[in-house]
Amino acid sequence: MIADDIPFIIKDIKNEMPYHTDNAGKIPYSFKAMPKSFMGESHKVDNKFLNNHLGEIEEAVDKKLMEKNSFIYQQVNYHKESGILNHDNFFHADLATGCPISYDNFQHLSFLINPYTYPVPCINGIQAFVQGVSNTTHNSSNTLYGGKVTTAQADRCYDQIAISTQTAVGSNVQAMYTDNAGAPDALISQTPQTSQTTGWNYVNLPEWQQDSTVNVWCAYNNDSTANHVYNLQGGYRYYTAPVTWTAMPDPFSIDSNDPYPHNQKITHS
Numbered sequence: 001m002i003a004d005d006i007p008f009i010i011k012d013i014k015n016e017m018p019y020h021t022d023n024a025g026k027i028p029y030s031f032k033a034m035p036k037s038f039m040g041e042s043h044k045v046d047n048k049f050l051n052n053h054l055g056e057i058e059e060a061v062d063k064k065l066m067e068k069n070s071f072i073y074q075q076v077n078y079h080k081e082s083g084i085l086n087h088d089n090f091f092h093a094d095l096a097t098g099c100p101i102s103y104d105n106f107q108h109l110s111f112l113i114n115p116y117t118y119p120v121p122c123i124n125g126i127q128a129f130v131q132g133v134s135n136t137t138h139n140s141s142n143t144l145y146g147g148k149v150t151t152a153q154a155d156r157c158y159d160q161i162a163i164s165t166q167t168a169v170g171s172n173v174q175a176m177y178t179d180n181a182g183a184p185d186a187l188i189s190q191t192p193q194t195s196q197t198t199g200w201n202y203v204n205l206p207e208w209q210q211d212s213t214v215n216v217w218c219a220y221n222n223d224s225t226a227n228h229v230y231n232l233q234g235g236y237r238y239y240t241a242p243v244t245w246t247a248m249p250d251p252f253s254i255d256s257n258d259p260y261p262h263n264q265k266i267t268h269s
Contacts, residue, residue, distance in 0.1 A: 013071075017049045018042040020078040043082040046075075122209050124268035125156030130218050130261050132232025137166045138262070139228045144243040146177060146184040146219040146252055147261030148236035152210050157268055159207035161191065163220055163229055164263035168196040170224030174203060175248040176266070177217040183257075184217035184238055187250035196227050202267065218264035219252065221245040230263040237261035 018027045020042070027042050035041035057071065130147035152158070161174045175190035191205045210216060217238075220229075223245045240255035 012053055013049075016045075016052070017074075018046050018078075020074065025078075039078075039082075043079055046079050047082075122155065122157040125153040125158045125210060125266070127265055127267040128152045129265040130232065130235060130263060132235030132259070132261055132263075134263075135231050135233040135260060137228040138231050138260070139167075139225050140241070141170075141223050141225050141227070142221065142243055142245045143239055143241040144219060144221050144249065144253055145262055146217045146238045147232075147264050148179070148182075148184075149216050149218060149266065150214055152214050152216045152266070154210055154212050154214055157207055157209050158266045159204060160202040160267050160269050161205055161218060162200045162202045162265055163218075164200055165196060165198050165227070165229050167226065167228040168198045169226035170196055170222055172196050172220050172222040172227070173246055173248055174205070174264070175219045176205070176208065177219055177252045178211065179213065179215035179217060182215075182236070183254065184219065184252035187248060187252070188216070190248045193246055196222060196224075200265070202269070204269070207268075216266075217252070218262075218266060219248065220262065220264065221248065231260050232263055233260055235259055235261040 016028055018025065020026075025038065025042060027038070027045055029035075029041070029045075128149050128151045131150045132147075158176075161176065163172070163174060171193050173191055173193055176188040177184035178186045178188060180186075189206045189208045191203045194203050221243060236257070237260055238252065238254050238257045240253040243249065243253060
Protein backbone atom coordinates (compact mmCIF):
# COMPACT_ATOMS: atom_id res chain seq x y z
CA MET A 1 0.00 0.00 0.00
CA ILE A 2 1.18 3.53 -0.82
CA ALA A 3 -0.03 6.99 0.21
CA ASP A 4 -1.87 7.36 -3.13
CA ASP A 5 -4.22 4.57 -2.02
CA ILE A 6 -5.45 6.52 1.00
CA PRO A 7 -8.02 8.73 -0.83
CA PHE A 8 -9.66 5.56 -2.16
CA ILE A 9 -9.87 4.04 1.33
CA ILE A 10 -11.35 7.26 2.71
CA LYS A 11 -13.89 7.26 -0.12
CA ASP A 12 -14.84 3.69 0.80
CA ILE A 13 -15.24 4.71 4.43
CA LYS A 14 -17.51 7.60 3.51
CA ASN A 15 -19.63 5.54 1.11
CA GLU A 16 -19.87 2.21 2.92
CA MET A 17 -19.41 2.78 6.64
CA PRO A 18 -22.12 3.98 9.06
CA TYR A 19 -21.34 7.27 10.75
CA HIS A 20 -22.78 8.40 14.09
CA THR A 21 -22.70 11.44 16.31
CA ASP A 22 -24.43 12.00 19.62
CA ASN A 23 -27.43 13.49 17.82
CA ALA A 24 -27.60 11.77 14.44
CA GLY A 25 -26.66 8.68 12.46
CA LYS A 26 -26.10 7.82 8.79
CA ILE A 27 -26.22 4.33 7.28
CA PRO A 28 -25.51 3.49 3.62
CA TYR A 29 -28.82 1.89 2.59
CA SER A 30 -30.53 0.94 -0.65
CA PHE A 31 -34.11 2.01 -1.38
CA LYS A 32 -36.21 -0.64 0.37
CA ALA A 33 -38.32 -1.18 3.47
CA MET A 34 -37.08 0.58 6.58
CA PRO A 35 -35.13 -1.70 8.97
CA LYS A 36 -36.78 -2.77 12.22
CA SER A 37 -33.80 -1.53 14.22
CA PHE A 38 -31.70 1.48 13.18
CA MET A 39 -28.67 0.44 15.25
CA GLY A 40 -29.13 -3.20 14.30
CA GLU A 41 -28.88 -2.24 10.64
CA SER A 42 -25.89 0.01 11.44
CA HIS A 43 -24.08 -2.89 13.10
CA LYS A 44 -24.85 -5.12 10.11
CA VAL A 45 -23.50 -2.62 7.57
CA ASP A 46 -20.50 -1.85 9.78
CA ASN A 47 -19.61 -5.53 10.07
CA LYS A 48 -19.78 -5.92 6.28
CA PHE A 49 -17.53 -2.90 5.88
CA LEU A 50 -14.97 -4.29 8.34
CA ASN A 51 -14.95 -7.67 6.62
CA ASN A 52 -14.24 -5.97 3.28
CA HIS A 53 -11.77 -3.28 4.31
CA LEU A 54 -10.23 -3.88 7.72
CA GLY A 55 -7.10 -5.45 6.24
CA GLU A 56 -6.47 -2.34 4.14
CA ILE A 57 -7.06 -0.06 7.12
CA GLU A 58 -4.74 -2.05 9.38
CA GLU A 59 -1.99 -1.86 6.75
CA ALA A 60 -2.50 1.88 6.28
CA VAL A 61 -2.36 2.46 10.05
CA ASP A 62 0.71 0.23 10.43
CA LYS A 63 2.53 2.30 7.78
CA LYS A 64 1.25 5.50 9.42
CA LEU A 65 -0.51 6.55 6.23
CA MET A 66 -3.83 6.89 8.03
CA GLU A 67 -4.86 8.36 11.39
CA LYS A 68 -6.20 5.57 13.66
CA ASN A 69 -7.70 7.26 16.71
CA SER A 70 -10.87 8.73 15.22
CA PHE A 71 -11.66 5.53 13.29
CA ILE A 72 -11.33 3.53 16.53
CA TYR A 73 -13.54 6.07 18.31
CA GLN A 74 -16.43 5.47 15.91
CA GLN A 75 -16.16 1.73 16.35
CA VAL A 76 -15.78 1.67 20.13
CA ASN A 77 -18.34 4.37 20.87
CA TYR A 78 -21.15 3.13 18.62
CA HIS A 79 -20.52 -0.57 17.84
CA LYS A 80 -18.82 -2.00 20.93
CA GLU A 81 -22.01 -3.50 22.38
CA SER A 82 -22.72 -5.44 19.18
CA GLY A 83 -19.69 -7.68 19.69
CA ILE A 84 -18.54 -6.97 16.13
CA LEU A 85 -15.15 -5.77 17.26
CA ASN A 86 -14.22 -8.83 19.30
CA HIS A 87 -13.00 -10.74 16.24
CA ASP A 88 -9.89 -8.62 15.62
CA ASN A 89 -6.94 -7.59 17.81
CA PHE A 90 -6.91 -4.22 16.04
CA PHE A 91 -9.68 -3.17 18.45
CA HIS A 92 -8.79 -5.26 21.48
CA ALA A 93 -6.97 -2.74 23.65
CA ASP A 94 -9.47 -0.04 22.78
CA LEU A 95 -12.36 -2.21 23.89
CA ALA A 96 -10.59 -2.89 27.17
CA THR A 97 -10.32 0.82 27.96
CA GLY A 98 -13.07 2.40 25.91
CA CYS A 99 -10.58 4.98 24.65
CA PRO A 100 -8.86 5.58 21.31
CA ILE A 101 -5.18 4.64 21.13
CA SER A 102 -2.41 6.81 19.80
CA TYR A 103 0.89 5.65 18.33
CA ASP A 104 2.89 6.58 21.41
CA ASN A 105 2.99 3.28 23.33
CA PHE A 106 -0.76 3.09 23.86
CA GLN A 107 -1.06 6.40 25.64
CA HIS A 108 -4.58 7.75 25.28
CA LEU A 109 -5.37 11.08 23.69
CA SER A 110 -7.55 13.62 25.45
CA PHE A 111 -9.19 14.79 22.22
CA LEU A 112 -10.93 13.37 19.17
CA ILE A 113 -10.35 14.11 15.49
CA ASN A 114 -12.90 14.11 12.69
CA PRO A 115 -12.78 10.45 11.60
CA TYR A 116 -13.20 11.28 7.90
CA THR A 117 -10.47 13.91 7.63
CA TYR A 118 -7.18 12.75 6.10
CA PRO A 119 -4.54 13.89 5.76
CA VAL A 120 -4.48 16.61 8.42
CA PRO A 121 -2.82 19.62 6.75
CA CYS A 122 0.12 21.19 8.54
CA ILE A 123 -0.12 24.78 9.78
CA ASN A 124 1.11 27.56 7.52
CA GLY A 125 4.45 29.06 8.50
CA ILE A 126 4.90 32.80 9.02
CA GLN A 127 7.28 34.91 6.96
CA ALA A 128 10.95 34.22 7.69
CA PHE A 129 14.05 36.01 6.35
CA VAL A 130 17.66 35.06 5.66
CA GLN A 131 19.65 36.16 8.70
CA GLY A 132 21.62 39.43 8.58
CA VAL A 133 21.32 43.22 8.43
CA SER A 134 21.20 45.46 5.36
CA ASN A 135 24.50 45.87 3.55
CA THR A 136 24.83 46.58 -0.19
CA THR A 137 24.23 44.67 -3.45
CA HIS A 138 26.06 42.03 -5.44
CA ASN A 139 25.85 40.58 -8.93
CA SER A 140 26.98 37.42 -10.68
CA SER A 141 25.67 34.68 -12.92
CA ASN A 142 26.00 30.90 -12.96
CA THR A 143 26.79 30.97 -9.24
CA LEU A 144 24.88 28.98 -6.64
CA TYR A 145 24.22 31.03 -3.51
CA GLY A 146 22.73 29.86 -0.22
CA GLY A 147 21.62 32.09 2.67
CA LYS A 148 20.64 30.73 6.08
CA VAL A 149 17.21 31.31 7.65
CA THR A 150 17.30 30.86 11.44
CA THR A 151 13.68 31.81 12.23
CA ALA A 152 11.64 29.29 10.24
CA GLN A 153 8.83 27.67 12.20
CA ALA A 154 9.48 24.02 12.97
CA ASP A 155 6.97 21.56 11.46
CA ARG A 156 5.12 24.34 9.60
CA CYS A 157 4.43 24.50 5.85
CA TYR A 158 5.94 26.93 3.32
CA ASP A 159 5.29 27.37 -0.39
CA GLN A 160 6.63 30.78 -1.48
CA ILE A 161 10.07 32.36 -1.81
CA ALA A 162 11.27 35.86 -2.77
CA ILE A 163 14.55 37.68 -3.30
CA SER A 164 15.13 41.42 -2.89
CA THR A 165 16.39 42.86 -6.18
CA GLN A 166 17.75 46.32 -7.03
CA THR A 167 18.30 45.89 -10.79
CA ALA A 168 16.34 43.15 -12.51
CA VAL A 169 17.80 41.60 -15.67
CA GLY A 170 17.25 38.10 -17.01
CA SER A 171 15.87 35.16 -15.05
CA ASN A 172 16.56 33.20 -11.89
CA VAL A 173 15.80 29.95 -10.13
CA GLN A 174 15.25 29.87 -6.36
CA ALA A 175 15.28 26.85 -4.05
CA MET A 176 15.22 25.58 -0.47
CA TYR A 177 17.78 23.31 1.19
CA THR A 178 17.91 21.54 4.54
CA ASP A 179 20.45 22.57 7.17
CA ASN A 180 23.11 20.05 8.13
CA ALA A 181 25.50 21.10 10.91
CA GLY A 182 25.30 24.74 9.84
CA ALA A 183 25.59 24.27 6.07
CA PRO A 184 23.05 23.77 3.25
CA ASP A 185 22.55 20.13 2.32
CA ALA A 186 19.60 18.33 0.68
CA LEU A 187 17.38 20.02 -1.90
CA ILE A 188 13.83 20.47 -0.55
CA SER A 189 11.97 22.41 -3.22
CA GLN A 190 12.68 24.74 -6.14
CA THR A 191 10.94 27.21 -8.43
CA PRO A 192 10.83 27.01 -12.21
CA GLN A 193 12.83 29.50 -14.28
CA THR A 194 11.34 32.91 -13.40
CA SER A 195 11.89 36.38 -14.85
CA GLN A 196 13.77 38.59 -12.42
CA THR A 197 11.77 41.52 -11.00
CA THR A 198 12.73 44.48 -8.84
CA GLY A 199 11.84 44.68 -5.16
CA TRP A 200 10.19 41.78 -3.35
CA ASN A 201 8.05 39.44 -5.42
CA TYR A 202 7.03 36.04 -4.10
CA VAL A 203 7.31 33.03 -6.42
CA ASN A 204 5.43 29.79 -5.77
CA LEU A 205 7.35 26.57 -5.25
CA PRO A 206 6.14 23.10 -4.24
CA GLU A 207 4.96 23.15 -0.63
CA TRP A 208 7.21 21.54 1.95
CA GLN A 209 6.94 20.98 5.67
CA GLN A 210 9.84 22.36 7.67
CA ASP A 211 11.65 19.81 9.82
CA SER A 212 11.79 20.04 13.62
CA THR A 213 14.33 22.88 13.56
CA VAL A 214 14.20 26.61 12.80
CA ASN A 215 17.10 26.43 10.31
CA VAL A 216 16.70 26.18 6.54
CA TRP A 217 18.59 27.59 3.53
CA CYS A 218 17.30 29.84 0.73
CA ALA A 219 19.23 29.52 -2.53
CA TYR A 220 19.26 31.14 -5.96
CA ASN A 221 21.10 31.28 -9.26
CA ASN A 222 20.64 33.64 -12.22
CA ASP A 223 21.71 34.10 -15.82
CA SER A 224 22.96 37.72 -16.01
CA THR A 225 25.75 39.70 -14.36
CA ALA A 226 23.63 42.83 -14.95
CA ASN A 227 21.22 41.57 -12.29
CA HIS A 228 21.86 43.12 -8.83
CA VAL A 229 20.34 41.70 -5.64
CA TYR A 230 20.53 43.19 -2.16
CA ASN A 231 22.76 41.39 0.27
CA LEU A 232 23.26 41.38 4.04
CA GLN A 233 26.06 41.25 6.56
CA GLY A 234 26.34 39.27 9.77
CA GLY A 235 24.66 36.20 8.32
CA TYR A 236 25.66 32.94 6.70
CA ARG A 237 26.39 32.44 2.99
CA TYR A 238 27.68 29.41 1.10
CA TYR A 239 28.34 29.54 -2.63
CA THR A 240 29.95 27.76 -5.54
CA ALA A 241 30.76 28.61 -9.18
CA PRO A 242 30.40 27.88 -11.92
CA VAL A 243 27.04 26.14 -11.65
CA THR A 244 24.71 25.93 -14.66
CA TRP A 245 22.20 28.49 -13.57
CA THR A 246 19.05 26.44 -14.14
CA ALA A 247 20.41 23.34 -12.38
CA MET A 248 19.92 23.38 -8.60
CA PRO A 249 22.19 20.57 -7.37
CA ASP A 250 21.17 17.99 -4.80
CA PRO A 251 22.90 18.12 -2.40
CA PHE A 252 24.07 21.73 -2.27
CA SER A 253 27.49 22.24 -3.85
CA ILE A 254 29.95 24.21 -1.67
CA ASP A 255 33.14 26.05 -2.68
CA SER A 256 33.33 28.73 -0.03
CA ASN A 257 31.44 30.69 2.62
CA ASP A 258 31.28 34.19 4.14
CA PRO A 259 28.89 36.35 6.27
CA TYR A 260 27.30 38.24 3.32
CA PRO A 261 24.17 36.39 2.18
CA HIS A 262 21.63 37.70 -0.31
CA ASN A 263 18.36 39.10 1.06
CA GLN A 264 15.75 36.37 0.63
CA LYS A 265 12.60 35.26 2.48
CA ILE A 266 9.95 32.53 2.61
CA THR A 267 6.28 32.34 3.58
CA HIS A 268 3.07 30.40 2.91
CA SER A 269 0.37 31.78 0.65
